[in-house]
Amino acid sequence: MNEILYYNLKDAPTLAPSLVTQLCREMGRRIVGGYYDEGALIEDEGTLSSRFSVSKSVVREAVKLLVGKGLLEVRRGIGTKVRSRSHWALLDDDVLAWHLAAEPKPATLRQLMDMRRIIEPKAAALAARCGTDEQLAAIKAAQDKMDQEQRSSEHFAVADALFHQAILRATNNEFLLALEGVIFSALLGSIRLTNADPEQNRKSLPFHRDLLAAILARDASAAEQAMERHLIDTSERLSALVPGFGGAAK
Numbered sequence: 001m002n003e004i005l006y007y008n009l010k011d012a013p014t015l016a017p018s019l020v021t022q023l024c025r026e027m028g029r030r031i032v033g034g035y036y037d038e039g040a041l042i043e044d045e046g047t048l049s050s051r052f053s054v055s056k057s058v059v060r061e062a063v064k065l066l067v068g069k070g071l072l073e074v075r076r077g078i079g080t081k082v083r084s085r086s087h088w089a090l091l092d093d094d095v096l097a098w099h100l101a102a103e104p105k106p107a108t109l110r111q112l113m114d115m116r117r118i119i120e121p122k123a124a125a126l127a128a129r130c131g132t133d134e135q136l137a138a139i140k141a142a143q144d145k146m147d148q149e150q151r152s153s154e155h156f157a158v159a160d161a162l163f164h165q166a167i168l169r170a171t172n173n174e175f176l177l178a179l180e181g182v183i184f185s186a187l188l189g190s191i192r193l194t195n196a197d198p199e200q201n202r203k204s205l206p207f208h209r210d211l212l213a214a215i216l217a218r219d220a221s222a223a224e225q226a227m228e229r230h231l232i233d234t235s236e237r238l239s240a241l242v243p244g245f246g247g248a249a250k
Contacts, residue, residue, distance in 0.1 A: 002100040002188040009184050023062040031071050033102035041079040096185040106244035112186035117231050123171050124227035125220040131170030139166040143212045150201040157191045194237040
């Protein structure tokens with residue numbers, strides 16, 4: 001479900017994807033999820049064609065898409081091999097979404113949380129300083145939605161993601177907004193663990209309310225500190241839930 005939420009939040013096309021896109025996504029999920037090891041050869045065109053009941057041309061086009069995302073490489077006379085993660089386009093929307101379809105890995109969760117802690121506190125400060133009244137109203141609307149949906153894990157996750165998206169948009173910085181996929185992936189990946197019990201939604205709301213109050217007061221320093229406290233709490237809860245995460249702030 002988190003993968004679907006990611007695509008919805010990113011306003012992905014609502015029409016049914018083509019066979020090529022469907023196959024690309026299925027193979028991408030398997031690569032990111034570790035079904036294929038890095039450096040391993042995947043099946044040949046004929047085998048993939050039979051397995052997924054598509055033509056070889058569909059397989060060929062799907063492989064091209066995955067090559068473009070850095071997940072595969074084709075070597076003439078050898079076959080198609082999974083590339084190491086260092087070559088993957090990790091900020092690609094599909095690759096971020098496919099991580100949500102895979103079993104959470106402590107190292108990936110930790111690195112995504114590191115990205116949030118680098119980006120979001122300063123983004124909150126910028127939102128307080130630079131956001132328009134309309135943009136700040138959008139942040140408040142998302143917070144109100146979180147209050148309303150705190151008994152539903154899925155609906156709360158959507159409202160939570162919209163809250164953080166609204167803060168990024170209120171920075172009026174195009175380069176920060178381009179990183180919203182990282183925030184969505186990190187948030188959705190962590191909230192399915194930290195907020196599996198709706199009771200946890202209630203416990204996280206005060207952090208969001210403090211953050212909203214600071215932004216509405218246009219207090220950049222307080223907004224930055226409130227976001228940092230929120231992310232420290234998230235890190236600590238993940239550290240308690242995920243062996244090997246080790247992401248709690250010191």
